[in-house]
Amino acid sequence: MPSKPMIGYAQVAKTFGRVTAVDDVSLDIAESEFLAVVGGSGSGKTTLLRLTNRLIEANSGTITVEGEDVSQVDPVALRRRIGYVFQSGGLFPHLSVGDNVGITPKLLGTPADEIAARVDELLDLVRLDRGEHRDRLPAALSGGQRQRVGVARALAARPRIVLMDEPFGALDPLTRDALGDDYRELHRKLGLTTIMITHDMTEAILLADRIAVMRAGKLLAQGTPAELAKSSDAYVLELLRTPRRQVERLNERLPLGGAA
Numbered sequence: 685m686p687s688k689p690m691i692g693y694a695q696v697a698k699t700f701g702r703v704t705a706v707d708d709v710s711l712d713i714a715e716s717e718f719l720a721v722v723g724g725s726g727s728g729k730t731t732l733l734r735l736t737n738r739l740i741e742a743n744s745g746t747i748t749v750e751g752e753d754v755s756q757v758d759p760v761a762l763r764r765r766i767g768y769v770f771q772s773g774g775l776f777p778h779l780s781v782g783d784n785v786g787i788t789p790k791l792l793g794t795p796a797d798e799i800a801a802r803v804d805e806l807l808d809l810v811r812l813d814r815g816e817h818r819d820r821l822p823a824a825l826s827g828g829q830r831q832r833v834g835v836a837r838a839l840a841a842r843p844r845i846v847l848m849d850e851p852f853g854a855l856d857p858l859t860r861d862a863l864g865d866d867y868r869e870l871h872r873k874l875g876l877t878t879i880m881i882t883h884d885m886t887e888a889i890l891l892a893d894r895i896a897v898m899r900a901g902k903l904l905a906q907g908t909p910a911e912l913a914k915s916s917d918a919y920v921l922e923l924l925r926t927p928r929r930q931v932e933r934l935n936e937r938l939p940l941g942g943a944a
């Protein structure tokens with residue numbers, strides 16, 4: 685880990701009334717790293733992500749982005765530096781695909797012709813046909829296409845950091861697989877630092893460099909899949925057993941060569 689992480693959490697806590705959503709979390713994410721945050725419902729994953737770009741404010745602890753304490757950075761400027769992909773795409777329903785993708789450059793005062801060129805470039809990047817999709821409304825897209833638009837929008841202001849909240853959770857398995865692979869390639873090509881929340885340990889193992897496991901607001905463990913496998917925590921080991929069991933069952937039921 686380099687001396688200055690791209691994103692750093694130091695003893696971060698967030699409570700909502702009597703609920704401690706994030707409880708004393710310390711974690712560093714290096715530049716160009718892809719971190720998956722895994723954990724059950726209500727374990728604090730979304731809260732941790734939203735603290736990062738100050739959609740909500742921490743009660744205690746320090747969060748740094750590119751070395752800067754986020755509490756000292758203007759939240760609007762901070763959010764423009766960090767791409768955010770929502771679970772359901774989070775697109776504005778009344779805006780076309782092109783206008784959704786171009787909204788941040790527009791807010792930044794980018795001239796219209798530059799925005800149009802950037803939108804086309806981004807649609808190419810996420811492999812959506814420009815001519816076919818640019819003028820459509822989100823309701824006329826499939827779930828996978830909407831998520832591609834969500835990724836394009838998150839990348840519009842050329843952020844170095846992308847936060848993704850269960851981006852592929854609601855998709856069919858083939859679309860999910862394709863989109864995960866495509867995003868992983870974008871992450872590499874653009875040199876991004878990515879934090880992705882997922883419920884799915886298999887997805888985390890396949891896409892991320894490192895996995896953070898949360899439970900009841902606490903960071904239970906973090907590391908590569910191989911490092912996590914050495915954890916002494918029963919919950920972490922149980923999470924890792926699920927993909928293993930699935931592979932074993934698949935190997936039993938799907939004879940090799942049948943669908944290779």
Ligand SMILES: Nc1ncnc2c1ncn2[C@@H]1O[C@H](COP(=O)(O)OP(=O)(O)OP(=O)(O)O)[C@@H](O)[C@H]1O
Nearest residue numbers: 700703704705723724725726727728729730731732
């Ligand atoms: N704005 C809020 N007001 C009150 N409680 C909240 C708020 N946001 C989150 N919480 C509570 O904080 C805890 C953590 O929620 P969070 O959304 O971070 O979990 P999560 O791991 O992302 O869950 P999921 O996987 O279901 O999205 C939960 O108990 C939740 O009810």
